[in-house]
Amino acid sequence: xxxxxMDTDKTDYSIAHRQDVREAIEQIKGLIASHHFVSFQGRIExxxxxxxxxxxxxxRGFSDPQxxxxxxxxxxxxxxxxxxxxxxEQIHQGGSYTLALxxxxxxxxxxxxxxxxxxxxxxxxxLLSLDWGEGEGKKRSDLYKAHQRYMSDLFDAILIxxxxxxxxxxxxxxxxxxxxxxxxxxxxxxxxxxxxAIQILDINKVKMLMDVYMETQDERVRQRALVGWAxxxxxxxxxxxxxxxxxxxxxxxxxxxxxELLELQMQVIYCYDxxxxxxxxxxxxxxxxxxxxxxKITRFGITEKEDDPLQDILDPDASERxxxxxxxxxxxxxxxxxxxxxxxxxxxxQMKRFPFFANLSNWFVPFxxxxxxxxxxxxxxxxxxxxxxxxxSGPFCDSDKYSLALAMVSIIDQLPPxxxxxxxxxDSFFTGAPDLxxxxxxxxxRMYLQDLYRFYRLYDxxxxxxxxxxxxxxxxxxxxxxxxxxxxxxxxxxxxxLTHFLMKRKDxxxxxxxxxxxxxxxxxxxxxxxxxxxxxxEDYRTALQSYQRALALDxxxxxxxxxxxxxxxxxxxxxxxESTYRKLLQADEGNLRLQLRLAFALISxxxxxxxxxxxxxxxxxHPDNQEAARIFAWASLLQGKVEQAEKVYxxxxxxxxxxxxxxxxxxxxxxxxxxxxQGIELFREYLSSITKDEQMEYESLYDEMQEDKxxxxxxxxxxxxxxxICDLVVNPRS
Numbered sequence: 001x002x003x004x005x006m007d008t009d010k011t012d013y014s015i016a017h018r019q020d021v022r023e024a025i026e027q028i029k030g031l032i033a034s035h036h037f038v039s040f041q042g043r044i045e046x047x048x049x050x051x052x053x054x055x056x057x058x059x060r061g062f063s064d065p066q067x068x069x070x071x072x073x074x075x076x077x078x079x080x081x082x083x084x085x086x087x088x089e090q091i092h093q094g095g096s097y098t099l100a101l102x103x104x105x106x107x108x109x110x111x112x113x114x115x116x117x118x119x120x121x122x123x124x125x126x127l128l129s130l131d132w133g134e135g136e137g138k139k140r141s142d143l144y145k146a147h148q149r150y151m152s153d154l155f156d157a158i159l160i161x162x163x164x165x166x167x168x169x170x171x172x173x174x175x176x177x178x179x180x181x182x183x184x185x186x187x188x189x190x191x192x193x194x195x196x197a198i199q200i201l202d203i204n205k206v207k208m209l210m211d212v213y214m215e216t217q218d219e220r221v222r223q224r225a226l227v228g229w230a231x232x233x234x235x236x237x238x239x240x241x242x243x244x245x246x247x248x249x250x251x252x253x254x255x256x257x258x259x260e261l262l263e264l265q266m267q268v269i270y271c272y273d274x275x276x277x278x279x280x281x282x283x284x285x286x287x288x289x290x291x292x293x294x295x296k297i298t299r300f301g302i303t304e305k306e307d308d309p310l311q312d313i314l315d316p317d318a319s320e321r322x323x324x325x326x327x328x329x330x331x332x333x334x335x336x337x338x339x340x341x342x343x344x345x346x347x348x349x350q351m352k353r354f355p356f357f358a359n360l361s362n363w364f365v366p367f368x369x370x371x372x373x374x375x376x377x378x379x380x381x382x383x384x385x386x387x388x389x390x391x392x393s394g395p396f397c398d399s400d401k402y403s404l405a406l407a408m409v410s411i412i413d414q415l416p417p418x419x420x421x422x423x424x425x426x427d428s429f430f431t432g433a434p435d436l437x438x439x440x441x442x443x444x445x446r447m448y449l450q451d452l453y454r455f456y457r458l459y460d461x462x463x464x465x466x467x468x469x470x471x472x473x474x475x476x477x478x479x480x481x482x483x484x485x486x487x488x489x490x491x492x493x494x495x496x497x498l499t500h501f502l503m504k505r506k507d508x509x510x511x512x513x514x515x516x517x518x519x520x521x522x523x524x525x526x527x528x529x530x531x532x533x534x535x536x537x538e539d540y541r542t543a544l545q546s547y548q549r550a551l552a553l554d555x556x557x558x559x560x561x562x563x564x565x566x567x568x569x570x571x572x573x574x575x576x577x578e579s580t581y582r583k584l585l586q587a588d589e590g591n592l593r594l595q596l597r598l599a600f601a602l603i604s605x606x607x608x609x610x611x612x613x614x615x616x617x618x619x620x621x622h623p624d625n626q627e628a629a630r631i632f633a634w635a636s637l638l639q640g641k642v643e644q645a646e647k648v649y650x651x652x653x654x655x656x657x658x659x660x661x662x663x664x665x666x667x668x669x670x671x672x673x674x675x676x677x678q679g680i681e682l683f684r685e686y687l688s689s690i691t692k693d694e695q696m697e698y699e700s701l702y703d704e705m706q707e708d709k710x711x712x713x714x715x716x717x718x719x720x721x722x723x724x725i726c727d728l729v730v731n732p733r734s
Contacts, residue, residue: 019239021051021071024078031085035092040085047077075240080163086200091160095464096360100156107157111171114154118181121147144370151188155361158192159199169204173211176221184366186221191364194228199466203241206232210251220366223445227452230264230481231468237486245486252490260441261481262494266501267446268479269510271453271469274345342450344400345457351403352458363455367391367401374402377409397450480510483517492518499529508536524554531563540571558584569601577601592618596627603635611635626657634665638711642672660689664704672715676725683729698730 025048032040051074057064064070091097108114121143128140164172172193176186190212197205206229213225237245251257356362356373365371369378369387378387386408390401437443456467468479482491482498495518502511511533519526531546547564550557561580568577581598588594595614602611615635618628629648636645649666652658658666663686670679687697705712705722712722 019075021074021078024075024082025051028078028081028085035085035089037085037088040081040088043077043081047074047081050074072240079238079240083163083200083202087160087162090200090464093464096461097160097464100160100360104153104157104160107153109154109157109161111168111175115175115178115181117150118175118185119178121150121185122180122182140370141372141375145372148372151185151365152359152361155188155192155364158189159196159360161196163202164204164208166204169208173208173215176212177215183218183220184368186218187224187366188361188364190221190224190228192361194224194232195364195465197228197232198468201232201234203238203244207244207247210247214251219439219441220444220448223441224448226260226264227445227448230261231479233481233484233486235484235486237488248486249490252487258491258494260445261491262497263442264445264449265480265482265498267442267449268468269502269505269507271342271449271479274342274453274457342453344396345450345453348396348400348403348454349458351407352399352454354403354406356402356406357458358460360459362402363399363459364451365398367398371402374405377405377412380409380412397447397454399451399454480513483513485517496525499525503532506536508533521549522553524550524557524560527553528557528559528563531567535563535567535570538570540567543567544571544573558587565597569597569604572604574601574604578605592622592625593627596625596631599635600631603631603638608635608639612639626652629657630659630662637665637668637672640714642669645669646673660686663689668708668712671712671717671725676728680725680729680732683725687729698726701729702726 025044028040028044029048031037032044050070054064054067054070054074058067087097091101124143128136128143172189175181176189190209193205193209196202197209209225209229209232213222213229216222216225233248234244239245252261354373362373367390369391374387381387387405390396390405393401396404453469456462456465456469459465470479481487482495495514499511499514502514511529515526515529515533519530521527527546527550531543531550534540534543534546544564544567547560547567550560551564554560561584565577565580565584568574568580578598578601581594581601585591585594585598595618599611599614599618602608602614612635615628615632618625619632622628629652633645633648633652636642636648646666646669649662649669652662653666663682667679667682667686670676670682683701687701691697691700702722705726709719709722
């Protein structure tokens with residue numbers, strides 16, 4: 001995840017939200033003066049005159065039933081003026097906005113003019129397809145070059161457009177829903193409007209995106225519009241724009257809309273994993289693929305390695321093993337992709353330095369064969385279907401398709417003949433999971449999010465834009481839109497599902513964000529979530545209080561009782577854990593997990609007879625139960641039966657059933673038999689599985705041993721002994 005500068009000039013653009021016209025007028029006047037934005041002076045003076053007139057009527061004692069409406073209209077005018085000042089300030093800072101202005105000073109953004117141009121392009125292409133005369137290729141090339149320049153300028157013009165009126169929004173909605181326009185053009189315009197509204201809030205642009213999302217028949221346009229309005233919605237519920245809240249409520253009445261919002265939120269969260277996924281691919285998967293490939297790169301080009309005949313004699317199964325390793329690695333990448341991972345970011349992130357990506361709009365343009373940037377490649381690959389296959393290939397987002405096509409220009413002449421033969425077939429590319437349907441809304445949305453992610457991570461001027469893929473220190477951010485207060489309780493059912501999704505991922509940061517926005521003291525679910533978060537950070541005392549609040553609301557909540565009992569074990573309140581597990585077993589007496597937890601609570605209180613009675617019964621009836629074996633081994637240590645515990649731990653390790661804590665406890669067994677060096681090796685295994693921070697290893701192991709200080713002291717180990725052992729573990733003698 002990346003950082004971006006938010007309001008680097010510290011300008012407060014929320015002052016119109018606070019419902020105070022006087023305060024807003026004074027602060028805006030200060031902004032205009034400090035920035036020398038004299039072009040706005042007349043507008044703020046007009047608003048101030050209207051406000052003075054309102055005060056004058058009040059002072060004279062006139063009753064004005066329209067006063068609330070007029071006051072609200074003044075607030076709206078101030079809101080719009082603030083956003084225009086924000087835009088002006090953005091342009092004055094230089095960068096993308098300044099460049100966009102310089103390129104579009106004379107650009108006509110009238111929707112009817114734009115419609116005529118875009119419809120004219122479609123007609124020209126259609127007429128061109130009927131012209132098979134001399135020079136048809138050049139005419140087509142010139143037509144698409146001119147259109148690409150126009151669309152690039154139009155993108156820039158929309159990005160720096162002032163606040164839209166309702167009429168402007170209505171005209172653009174009609175334009176984007178027109179069936180006579182190219183889908184690629186409409187998609188690009190939706191992205192331009194979205195980027196503009198995400199950067200500088202424009203209520204009418206947001207509402208227009210919602211309308212397009214609900215009404216378009218083009219799924220690719222629809223998904224871009226969804227991403228746009230979800231990201232562009234204001235963080236707060238701005239009461240002066242009730243029409244936006246009402247439209248949002250109306251849209252979210254549709255269960256399918258709420259489902260897509262939930263899917264979108266989950267997909268955005270998967271984007272946060274890109275760096276972790278990239279490390280896994282680079283460190284684990286790619287070495288296997290590279291080790292087993294059959295190509296070598298020389299100064300004369302790429303050639304195929306000859307098979308080693310001696311290898312077939314000495315190790316006839318080697319080829320089969322290599323193939324199995326390659327297939328396993330490819331399957332793993334396919335599984336990651338199917339789950340939602342962006343498996344190609346790492347590779348393609350190095351391929352965004354082409355001049356193509358210096359043009360802002362090219363980061364958002366759908367991949368199409370006639371893009372002027374592909375002209376050279378089209379000429380070189382006339383006898384293949386490479387570009388057609390790339391166009392229809394599932395695994396790559398549009399940005400990566402352009403990267404691959406542009407890279408191919410420079411290497412096509414060096415490719416060996418047998419590789420060239422493969423180009424233009426579906427086998428040219430790794431197509432990922434074979435059962436992925438690339439035409440579903442979910443998949444289309446995922447590809448678009450990958451395009452966005454590349455823009456916000458890799459664009460040269462990325463820091464000028466608010467990234468949806470950034471998590472701020474105060475847990476508010478564009479991309480985690482479920483925490484936008486404007487949603488209110490519209491997504492309450494989906495929040496529960498998102499909570500479970502984050503719990504599976506153990507994502508404490510985002511769980512805390514959800515807890516902060518949706519917490520309700522009268523909700524059992526809210527207290528359970530809070531208790532889960534507190535338990536996850538090992539704040540068991542506070543977690544117990546949260547579980548108790550949940551049980552006060554619903555004394556029969558099974559989830560609350562189980563969580564409370566487990567938390568009691570961690571907090572070493574074994575008597576309370578015992579009583580809770582007994583209550584749970586009354587309703588579910590055959591539950592093995594509850595029986596084992598009760599046994600652990602009993603044994604931890606030296607109630608050995610009853611505890612071991614439960615353990616012997618479970619181990620007899622379920623000899624392969626790992627948890628029973630684990631508790632039995634630990635109980636044996638507590639009872640002084642070291643050989644019995646050591647035997648169980650040894651069997652578990654041989655079967656590969658070890659958890660990190662098992663290495664710790666098995667190490668204790670070795671210590672108690674004076675096999676200190678073996679114990680130290682087990683402690684090192686334990687540390688390697690719980691922390692990658694070498695500076696924290698000593699403290700982590702020592703703190704854990706302190707938790708078991710009573711047991712260790714029974715076997716004669718003092719605090720000094722433990723410190724020496726921890727030092728030997730972390731700093732082995734040479």
